[in-house]
Amino acid sequence: MKFEVNEHGYYGNYGGAYIPEMLFPNVQELKEKYLLIMNDASFKEEFDLLLKDYVGRPSPLYYASRLSVHYKTKIYLKREDLNHTGAHKINNTLGQILLAKRLGKTRIIAETGAGQHGVATATVCALMGLKCIVYMGEIDIERQAPNVARMKLLGAEVIPATSGSKTLKDATNEAIRDWINNPVDTYYIIGSVVGPHPYPDMVAKFQSVISEEIKTQLKEKTGKEDPDFVIACVGGGSNAAGAFYHFLDSGNVKLIAVEAAGKGVDSGHSAATSILGKPGIIHGSKTLLMQTFDGQITEPYSISAGLDYPGVGPIHAHLFETGRATFASITDEEALEAAYLLCELEGIIPALESAHAFAHLKYLNAKPDEIVVINLSGRGDKDLATYIRHKDLANE
């Protein structure tokens, strides 16, 4: 495949493993073994069985007929929101925890922003009986209390990240520092297609089940495997990587990555990394990232905590640079409107992150007979308070 990572861990100009020497043995071990383990028949069998019986896969591909009428095209929703724990995140945490077990690790660490990846990690740790520590920014702990409670109920220890801006990027820093301090027994489950090689490739491969299923399901429903468009939201970019993966080499499939414009791309409160970012190094990989003139990493903003990341996975930086994917951005307001519309027309409350992908439909101009697949990456339960608050404000 043209968009596979190369032997040095690069997608074109992006990727690599910019890690302190303290992490070298762990990352090297992972690099040497992840493909062997993932391709092992018994690993695949165990992973596939758990995806089916525990996660509830395959997730449905649903023809959204009323939404299709509204936008005058054919819209299918990939229902990752129906997975156990309510989002695509568990595809990855399940894969990585099986891998961690095969590496003989006994202590699991993770970072989380909104708490979805933290919950998905705490869940699989409970499933496997492994100790789980989740780093979460102090500010995110305050604004995502229900997910903190879920993690604790599942037996995880939630440690507040009090450095820097006290959000996702700082939680990631703290998780990396924990790994530096615990190099022997600990495995770090990264939640997106970010971090040093081989993480971006490994996470993309675990999430690629999404596009694998889309192909099969679309063929059953329409007679052809390839849609005209695949749309997914991008923060770090794991759900998009999974939804795009098996279409990357099919040039006739238009891939659209939707970033969070926040209060507007030029407002100073945005997370539209492809527009606002420059090449640089964050959390171990070379990618596009939002930073000051002299290379300090800046704090992004989005109403959705899951898109609130100053970088983007190196695979997406490459898709952006090569033009293989089109990058769009959607404001907070547009995302909220799209979420309300989906509630009204389809009876589905999407995660705020996924709502960004839906909001792009109004700019798409798809033809009536074209097929659009939207990755509905998560459900909106965690965002109820935000949805209700904004609805009330609008009604005042």
Add this chain to the structure above:
Amino acid sequence: MNKLNQLFSKKNKNILSVYFTAGFPKLDDTAEILSELLTNGVDMIEVGMPFSDPLADGAVIQRSSEQALQNGMSIAKLFDQLKNNSIKSSSAVLLMGYLNPVLQYGMEKFCKDASGLGISGVIIPDLPLHEYTLHYKELFEKYDLANIFLITPQTSESRIRLIDDCSSGFIYVVSSASTTGAKGQIEQSQEEYFERIRSMNLKNPLMIGFGISDSKTFTKACEYANGAIIGSAFVKALSGSNDLKASVNKFITEIRN
């Protein structure tokens, strides 16, 4: 001959290297701290270039970096502060920081300007051997800058040999699996690790750092290496200081005793 090599050829025991964060506690303190360290006979100085996300650092250096950035520190500002002959012709001064600010400054410009200011070497923890060799080695050599690599208790023997082959200046022996900051004392297992490294008879001098905070830990580390590096403890000593000159003198005197 690079000033680091000159230093190690003149002196091979009890070399004291001290780290401080540029622009901390106040933006314009950099030159004064540097000159006081030299006055007090410190052998080697590591000037920290602050970064918003210092992954390998503990709380003390994180906070000093944050403060320095708030004060307005940047690589351009630092180079400006070092322009007025702060670095004497004989003193071995290194820059320590993270890759992203250096990349934004421009790697070639960085190497050229640093070298022009009399800097002898660079320590960039998130620029590992592989990426360095792939992308930047030629530039460092062109401007006679040593790129200092770290080894840790988990680094394999074969990798230590490889790092030794690719190093110039010295090898930075990270004293334990940890981020920077004081641990209080040196454990038996650390001494066994230091002994293991010493007995490998590497080509490059060894400097032990991380967790070296006082006279006791400094002296102990020096039993196994050519010298040791103190960072967080010194930064901490500066943080509440009203009189930098006195604070530096007091700190260094205590270490040397």
